[in-house]
Amino acid sequence: MLYNFYINSFIIISILYFTITQFLLPSLSIDRFKISFIDILYIYLFSLISYFLSNKKLVISYLFIIVSVFSFFTIEPLGITILTKPIFFTDMEYLYPSLIEVLPFYMQIITIAATILYFSSLFAFSIYFLYRLIKIFLIDKKKGIILFFIILITTYLSFFREVKINSIYPNYIERVNKFGIINSISYRISFDRENNKVIANIDNVKNAIELLKEVQNKREISNLIMPYDYTNKRNVFIIFMESFYDYSHFLELFDKDPFPKEYREWALQSSKVGPNDGNGSLFARLSGLIGTSPIYPKKQKSKVNTALPFLMKNAGYKTIALEECGITFNLDKLFPNIGFEEIIFNLGLTNIKNYIKNNDFEEPVFVSGFTFLGHAGSHIKNDFNIFENNKRFYEKINRKDKKVLLETMENSVMAAIDIIETKNIILQKYPDAIIIFKHDHLYPYLAGMIYNSSVDENIKKEFFESYAISPLLIWNGRNGAFKLEDGFPPENIPLFIAVNTKINWTNSIISLLYKDKTEGIIRFYNNFYTNENNKIIRIEVSKESLSYKYNYAQRILSEDILRGEKYFNDIITR
Structure with missing residues (x-):
């Protein structure tokens, strides 16, 4: 029986790995990552530990x-494809409520049921294995201590060991293709520890304000007017x-x-602006209304004045x-606390x-809108x-991706018509x-669909390396289209609006x-970029540089x- 579990578990893990990562997920337009045998070995090692902890109970082990x-x-492949990073349990607080809100009813039921089942299983396994470890320790201290240290060392090496960070940018897709899915988890933990530890105590906030006030006082705004x-x-x-x-x-x-x-x-x-990745709909609103870079807010209980x-x-x-959609990201709490008097969902x-056509607004009016077509x-x-009119393009798209890509393109065409x-x-x-249209992501x-296609490599390269990928569409009343410089930061939109409506913005959060x-x-x-030969190029910067400090x-x-x-x-x- 022991021999069978050794062999059978390895075969089952291998079959499931190849079926899911190389066939099932790619058929759903999820990225197909390079085969990583180390991932199979990791899960195999975990399964052996569970086998011994459960006193060799096959049902529990399988x-x-x-x-x-x-x-x-x-x-994790879903997270890396959609969110451009591995998903942690701590991410669920922000992601899950919004995910549920935008799903159709039948998918809400499936998602909630699957979530309850999944986390209940994790909780049950944790309690059971802890119980078994304590029981083993009480019966045979030596065996219990050995098992404890095996679990401790395995957990540390798998997830918490220090990973050398060579860049200020995490590239999880590249990491997965080089070292596997599980390694990307330890990489994110190390990266977050080194680059995403932001302590906003009162002294740090004071120092940040003073530094950014100095920048504000030297600012030239003529390029915004x-x-x-x-x-x-002006409305x-x-x-x-x-x-x-x-x-x-x-x-x-x-x-x-x-x-x-x-x-x-x-x-x-129009100018081309970023980003071109999965940084989501919430970040687009926050950058365009407050000026913040990507950050998930807590449920707001006080005002951002x-x-x-x-x-x-x-x-x-x-x-x-x-x-156009329902309440997501706790926007029903956020919007009143950043100054919206009237909020209409759905x-x-x-x-x-x-x-807009059917309602006469009290003037002057400031309207922020968010579309849903394209989700x-x-x-x-x-x-x-x-499809019929562009077969030359679609013949280069992987067969399994054609339907999804066609719907995605149709959505964007309809959105372009809607813009006009x-x-x-x-x-x-x-x-x-003053009218502004800005893509979110x-x-x-x-x-993944473009990567899997047979589109010319030069076109692919241009697409993947375009950090300013979509137009920032600005209409200046009777004067028509207005163009800012390429790579104009989305976080600068609030001050651009403030300058052109001549409102007081000095020492405001949107200015700092x-x-x-x-x-x-x-x-x-x-992220940090230069504009060389009319192309936005992402660069590494020193943590001692002024750009990084600001x-x-x-x-x-x-x-x-x-x-x-x-x-x-x-x-x-x-």
Whole structure:
């Protein structure tokens, strides 16, 4: 029986590993990672420990294998593909409520049931193995101590050992392909310990404010000002687009461009901005309304007094948030605490424009909108015939990815049409309005689908290395399209709006979080870039450089106002 478990467990783990990571997940457009035998050996070692801890009970040992395989070979590849990092239990507080909100009802039931079953299994195994370890120790101290140290050493080497960090950027996909899925977990733990430890105590917040005030006092804002001859307060509309991408990198492969001509003309007159990864919908809102770089806020119970909506409200604007989807990321608590007076959820797909058309706002008005078309599971039937009109492009796409990619592209085409229609509706009612459309991130599976395709390697390279990937669409009232510099940080949008509406922004959070170009270095989403030969290139910077110090100071303020004690409010008031 012992011999059988040794052999059978290894065979089962190997079959499940190859089936899930090389066939099942890739068929669902999840990244296919390089085969890693070390991952199989890790799970095999875990299974042997469970076998001895359970007193060689086969049912428990095989169940443990299934749970382990599900954890490491299903959940983690999903996290790395969609969130660009391994998922930890501590991430669930922020991700799970939002995931549930946007799923269809039947998927909500399945997800909740699977989650309860999964975490109940983990809890049950933990209690059972602890009980067995104590029992073994009481019966045979030597055996108990040996097992305890085997578990301790295995856990440390698998997850908590120090991993050398050679970059200020985590690249988990590259890490998984080199060293396996389980190694990426220890890599994230080490990376977070070295690069993501941000302590927002009162002294650090004070020091950060003083440093960033010095930068603010030297700031030149002439590059932000849009020329416009108008004495009244201008209405402002900023709309964040879910998973929007216009496939401009692949235009040469299109026989008939499905995107509207009017959209393409506007996009050509616009700057390209980042990011191009899975940093999500929440971060787009936070950067565009507060100026923070990626950070998950705690449920807000107090105000961020100088966020953009508050500044607009204090300047006499009516502040409104329009959301096509339901409540996600606790936005029903966040939005009132950053200054929105009126918040409307569940507008439905492409209905922001209809709400604007059918309602007369009290002027001046500041409107923030978020679309939902483009999210997984959202789709509207259409007669675009994109596949038939662009077979040269689609013949290069992996067969299993064609349906998903087609739906994704159709969503973006519909979103582009919606952009033009929304802009025109706004201008009909508010001809002097400032209008901004900003994408949030790429469709999570898009990178994997392009990677798996037979698209020319040069086009792939350009796509994957485009850190400013989508246009920041700005319409300056009667003057038309306005272009900022390529690589314009999303975190700088709030100050751009403040400057062009002539509201007071000095010493505000949106000013101190503004990403000034320092030593020729552009910063956004905690990354560092240069603009060489009209191409945004990501670079490494020293932790002693001014750019890094300014960015770290801004991370402290972001931590304070969204996850900490909000010392910022009191310090600035004094």
